[in-house]
Amino acid sequence: MTVRPIRYLGDPVLRRPAKKVRRIDDSIRRLILDMTDSMIEAQGVGIAAPQIGVSLRIVVIGMPDEEPYALINPVVVRRSGERRLDEGCLSVPGYRGNLTRSMRVTVKALNPLGREVRVKAEDDLLAQALEHETDHVNGIVYVDRLDSTDDLVKLEAPFVRARPGESGERALAGRPSEDDA
């Protein structure tokens, strides 16, 4: 497992729609471990493969106090409602933006075992992360969703959130509570 450098806004890999994963092999499993380590190191709650320079449709979600898990070829199949939120991104350090996200989000994906799963969230950090990370694999960064640049705020100090030390290995096992589709 390796922490890989985070790519920042301006890097073309963040703007490219990423390629679909055709086969979940050892290289994909290694990538998921690296993504998980890189996310934990950077104290993020989610990461997409393009953020470490790999143009593949894979995201890892790491909610506080929950084991991180990977979603392969994620697609938002349902979204409804609206809410205003503050948001940040590992690829846009030192900034926060205020934007509109959905209230309810359902993502369909494969877990690392190749099983189709659905992750549903409503009015919480997970719903926000699902939309944010799925955007990344489509080449969209949250700053694209701001109504105006006035909604982007420069932070006084880097945004840091404490996080207990964790191993990314269980990200390969799939999410315990996920619904089988």
Ligand SMILES: [Zn+2]
């Ligand atoms: Zn991001």
